[in-house]
Amino acid sequence: xxxxxxxxEMATYPDVHVADLQAACRGWxxxxxxxxxxxxxxxxxRIERAAARLPSTVIATKPDISMIERRLYLSIGEPGLSHxxxxxxxxxxxxxxxxxxxxxxxxxxxxxxxxxSLEDLDAWTVAVDALDEDLYPAxxxxxxxxxxxxxxxxx
Amino acid sequence: xxxEQAPQRVLLTWADIAAAASGLEPGxxxxxxxxxxxxxxxxxxxxxxxxxxxxxxxxxxRGHIGxxxxxxxxxxxxxxxxxxxxxxxxTGKTSIADGARHALSGGTKRSYQVLAENVHYPYRDIxxxxxxxxxxxxxxxGRDEKVQWRDANGILSLPPADWTDAFGRYMPVLLYxxxxxxxxxxxNLHAFLKDALELTALEELQAILKTDREKxxxxxxAVEAAHASALSGVIxxxxxxxxxxxxxxxxxxxxxxxxRIQALAATLPSTAPPPLGxxxxxxxxxxxxxxxxxxxxxxxxxxxxxxxxxxxxxGLLQKALVPGDARLDHLRERDVxxxxxxxxxxxxxxxxxxxDRLRTATxxxxxxxxxxxxxxxxxxxxxxxxxxxxxxxTLARMDDPTTELRIKQWDRLVRVATxxxxxxxxxxxxxxxxxxxxxxxxxxxxxEALLARRDDVIAAKAAVRVHIGAWMDIYARERPAVDRLAVxxxxxxxxxxxxxxAREDIFAPIxxxxxxxxxxxxxxxxxxxxxxxxxxxxxxxxxxxLNLADGDVALPxxxxxxxxxxxxxxxxxxLATYLPRATQPGSPFGFLILDDPIHAFDKGxxxxxxxxxxxxxxxxxxxxxxxxxxxWRELRGLGAMPTHIQMDRHGDGQPQVRVRNVASPGIQRLxxxxxxxxxxxxxxxxxxxxxxxxxxxxxxxxxxxxxVAQIELLGRRVGSPEATVIADLRGAxxxxxxxxxxxxxxxRAGLQAIALNAFTPTIHALNGAAHGRAPDGDxxxxxxxxxxxxxxxxxxGS
Numbered sequence: 016x017x018x019x020x021x022x023x024e025m026a027t028y029p030d031v032h033v034a035d036l037q038a039a040c041r042g043w044x045x046x047x048x049x050x051x052x053x054x055x056x057x058x059x060x061r062i063e064r065a066a067a068r069l070p071s072t073v074i075a076t077k078p079d080i081s082m083i084e085r086r087l088y089l090s091i092g093e094p095g096l097s098h099x100x101x102x103x104x105x106x107x108x109x110x111x112x113x114x115x116x117x118x119x120x121x122x123x124x125x126x127x128x129x130x131x132s133l134e135d136l137d138a139w140t141v142a143v144d145a146l147d148e149d150l151y152p153a154x155x156x157x158x159x160x161x162x163x164x165x166x167x168x169x170x
Numbered sequence: 171x172x173x174e175q176a177p178q179r180v181l182l183t184w185a186d187i188a189a190a191a192s193g194l195e196p197g198x199x200x201x202x203x204x205x206x207x208x209x210x211x212x213x214x215x216x217x218x219x220x221x222x223x224x225x226x227x228x229x230x231x232r233g234h235i236g237x238x239x240x241x242x243x244x245x246x247x248x249x250x251x252x253x254x255x256x257x258x259x260x261t262g263k264t265s266i267a268d269g270a271r272h273a274l275s276g277g278t279k280r281s282y283q284v285l286a287e288n289v290h291y292p293y294r295d296i297x298x299x300x301x302x303x304x305x306x307x308x309x310x311x312g313r314d315e316k317v318q319w320r321d322a323n324g325i326l327s328l329p330p331a332d333w334t335d336a337f338g339r340y341m342p343v344l345l346y347x348x349x350x351x352x353x354x355x356x357x358n359l360h361a362f363l364k365d366a367l368e369l370t371a372l373e374e375l376q377a378i379l380k381t382d383r384e385k386x387x388x389x390x391x392a393v394e395a396a397h398a399s400a401l402s403g404v405i406x407x408x409x410x411x412x413x414x415x416x417x418x419x420x421x422x423x424x425x426x427x428x429x430r431i432q433a434l435a436a437t438l439p440s441t442a443p444p445p446l447g448x449x450x451x452x453x454x455x456x457x458x459x460x461x462x463x464x465x466x467x468x469x470x471x472x473x474x475x476x477x478x479x480x481x482x483x484x485g486l487l488q489k490a491l492v493p494g495d496a497r498l499d500h501l502r503e504r505d506v507x508x509x510x511x512x513x514x515x516x517x518x519x520x521x522x523x524x525x526d527r528l529r530t531a532t533x534x535x536x537x538x539x540x541x542x543x544x545x546x547x548x549x550x551x552x553x554x555x556x557x558x559x560x561x562x563x564t565l566a567r568m569d570d571p572t573t574e575l576r577i578k579q580w581d582r583l584v585r586v587a588t589x590x591x592x593x594x595x596x597x598x599x600x601x602x603x604x605x606x607x608x609x610x611x612x613x614x615x616x617x618e619a620l621l622a623r624r625d626d627v628i629a630a631k632a633a634v635r636v637h638i639g640a641w642m643d644i645y646a647r648e649r650p651a652v653d654r655l656a657v658x659x660x661x662x663x664x665x666x667x668x669x670x671x672a673r674e675d676i677f678a679p680i681x682x683x684x685x686x687x688x689x690x691x692x693x694x695x696x697x698x699x700x701x702x703x704x705x706x707x708x709x710x711x712x713x714x715x716l717n718l719a720d721g722d723v724a725l726p727x728x729x730x731x732x733x734x735x736x737x738x739x740x741x742x743x744x745l746a747t748y749l750p751r752a753t754q755p756g757s758p759f760g761f762l763i764l765d766d767p768i769h770a771f772d773k774g775x776x777x778x779x780x781x782x783x784x785x786x787x788x789x790x791x792x793x794x795x796x797x798x799x800x801x802w803r804e805l806r807g808l809g810a811m812p813t814h815i816q817m818d819r820h821g822d823g824q825p826q827v828r829v830r831n832v833a834s835p836g837i838q839r840l841x842x843x844x845x846x847x848x849x850x851x852x853x854x855x856x857x858x859x860x861x862x863x864x865x866x867x868x869x870x871x872x873x874x875x876x877x878v879a880q881i882e883l884l885g886r887r888v889g890s891p892e893a894t895v896i897a898d899l900r901g902a903x904x905x906x907x908x909x910x911x912x913x914x915x916x917x918r919a920g921l922q923a924i925a926l927n928a929f930t931p932t933i934h935a936l937n938g939a940a941h942g943r944a945p946d947g948d949x950x951x952x953x954x955x956x957x958x959x960x961x962x963x964x965x966x967g968s
Contacts, residue, residue, distance in 0.1 A: 123905075
């Protein structure tokens with residue numbers, strides 16, 4: 016489902032499907048380390064879209080990529096979640112948000128080294144996969160980033 | 171004495187030492203010039219060293235420590251300026267720095283250990299190219315680690331010795347393993363500085379002087395031994411005046427004393443003194459003793475016969491029996507005894523028989539007497555000869571009270587031996603002989619002692635002139651060495667002073683700079699370095715003393731005083747010591763290569779070091795290897811635009827080290843994107859929308875990186891606290907926000923702000939792509955637009 020962002024300036028640009036981004040990342044020339052920033056970019060898009068897709072039962076405001084942290088934390092109160100599931104979600108969201116903040120720091124040029132380390136990338140991938148699985152337990156429509164990274168590594 | 175002048179400069183070479191000789195008194199000057207001539211130094215300075223300053227043009231390293239078969243080339247601008255080489259751990263920074271150090275040092279031994287041979291590629295190949303702006307030098311090192319210089323024609327030669335010496339003195343390459351020794355224990359500072367304080371020529375001169383002084387000392391000992399021997403002889407000989415003279419003048423008399431000694435020695439006897447006149451020792455002859463006893467026995471027996479005293483009777487009998495007397499003839503005819511007148515008793519026969527018996531007995535007695543006389547005469551050798559006057563005087567001077575009795579005994583026995591008639595019986599003979607044996611035993615000892623004493627005197631008297639002569643001969647022979655020793659001792663003390671002065675002269679500016687640099691690197695610390703000095707004996711060889719104060723309170727001095735320093739402070743201390751050393755005036759090296767200098771530094775110290783490196787970069791080509799981008803960022807923040815080279819590994823298994831100049835990471839990123847997009851035509855990377863999205867997302871990262879760096883730079887320039895800059899950046903979440911923040915900082919710095927309106931569409935497109943969206947258009951055009959933004963951003967501060 017094409018998603019329109021919150022900013023007027025961005026609303027005019029169509030979303031690129033995550034699978035396409037992943038494929039482009041795979042096809043991008045260079046080693047896995049050299050493409051680490053691209054992989055981080057895809058992870059950030061996945062986090063943002065996971066937050067934007069949250070149902071109106073979680074957040075009433077229109078679905079977009081603003082207030083990512085608030086949206087994700089509100090999902091802990093999603094109807095029907097058991098106490099254990101809420102705790103699990105809280106942990107999953109904490110991990111994903113940590114990855115999100117770190118990726119934003121990198122992509123916003125706050126670190127003079129534009130390439131995240133592969134160890135960080137692996138940790139963020141695990142966190143984002145966990146977020147996807149916890150928020151949307153239905154069969155995944157896109158291959159998990161971990162699988163993508165494996166493919167990149169094998170390349 | 172000529173007034174001596176202090177040397178005006180540090181005496182580093184033999185030429186310096188020869189020049190310093192002119193300020194010495196004549197004796198030392200002559201000796202020093204003789205030693206310099208004997209040393210015959212080849213040349214003071216090679217053309218190459220004098221041709222400095224030299225800068226590094228390129229480092230080529232292959233098969234060394236962490237760099238394998240794929241060579242790494244690090245091209246550098248051979249001029250003053252700052253270059254930061256950044257790479258992650260394990261990329262090969264230290265391998266390259268060590269390779270360069272090894273080649274530049276001429277292959278001198280490292281103070282740290284490295285892997286002798288690369289496990290992946292054993293054929294080491296290091297080439298460091300230097301330039302002084304007029305010509306280049308290639309320094310090469312192969313598998314055997316042997317370093318050689320290669321000229322323009324490819325001819326190899328050994329590195330010039332003074333180049334190697336200069337490297338040790340100035341140490342223009344500092345690797346972390348060397349610094350870590352000081353970090354681990356600051357008392358290693360002296361070892362760290364040792365080469366800078368090396369005074370090869372002066373120390374070699376001292377070694378030569380030591381040999382000279384040892385020869386002189388041996389000569390002096392020989393003269394002293396000869397003097398002692400001669401003096402001992404004179405004392406034994408009893409020449410008091412000569413002994414006193416020799417004692418007063420010592421082993422090394424002046425001319426006057428020498429003449430007096432010679433004159434007094436001439437009065438000494440040249441031959442042995444007269445003999446003592448000691449009688450020979452006598453001994454008992456048992457055979458003669460027995461013969462004498464037998465003779466006396468026989469005499470005794472003969473004396474007891476009636477022959478003794480029968481001479482008258484025999485005379486009468488012989489007279490009565492001799493014919494011719496008428497009356498007796500008549501009586502014989504009638505056989506009438508002329509005594510008793512008895513007839514018929516055949517008195518003539520009886521008288522003849524008696525006369526024959528008496529005659530025989532008398533003859534036996536006479537023979538016994540003769541035998542005794544002869545036997546006793548033969549015993550003369552068993553008795554002492556008469557005492558000589560000299561012996562009698564000598565014995566009389568003896569303290570032993572029995573000696574007088576012995577003298578009397580001796581005289582008595584002499585009298586017995588002279589007149590044996592006093593010996594008439596065996597008993598008296600035996601008594602005399604036993605007494606003589608006893609005296610002989612006593613005299614034997616006395617005689618030996620007297621002879622021994624006399625031998626000494628004879629020897630002393632005979633040898634004393636010889637000894638005095640030998641002493642004088644040895645003194646004459648060794649005099650040059652002894653005289654040279656005195657000069658050499660003085661010169662050695664002077665050289666010692668030169669060494670000390672030279673070390674102090676070398677160290678003083680270094681020490682001052684260390685203190686200054688410490689205060690530069692630690693302006694905010696309570697711990698102050700209030701003094702630094704060389705210590706350790708007259709040659710200042712052993713240690714560097716640090717005076718530290720915590721606030722106003724001085725810390726106890728001593729080896730462990732620096733234990734109070736933190737690791738970062740120790741790092742600062744080692745750098746504060748190293749940099750003044752490496753940047754001394756006179757260094758032929760225009761470069762400084764530092765490996766990981768900001769180890770354990772906090773942000774403040776990184777900034778202070780960055781400031782100092784900027785100052786140094788005005789005079790030196792400063793190349794810094796670091797895994798830590800903080801230094802580069804601080805430099806950028808301070809307005810410096812250092813060359814930034816990034817090394818990373820790529821290829822399968824990442825064996826290859828890639829070197830990229832990333833002075834502008836944003837532009838570098840765009841260059842990469844352009845290459846990728848240019849190559850995409852052959853095989854598409856992905857869907858067009860995905861490619862454009864990812865391209866623009868990377869463009870935005872490039873812009874943001876440059877904008878953030880520029881904000882940090884301007885923030886420092888306008889004096890904003892770092893926390894304020896960070897807070898401002900946190901508030902600027904999007905690229906446009908960051909650009910507006912940059913403009914605010916630019917205005918505060920009095921700089922022209924960027925006209926953002928012109929870039930707004932591009933910024934929107936970049937922003938959308940960064941969230942997985944795909945603006946329309948050719949990605950290459952977007953990259954070009956992005957380049958304009960970055961150029962505008964960089965244009966603010968330039």
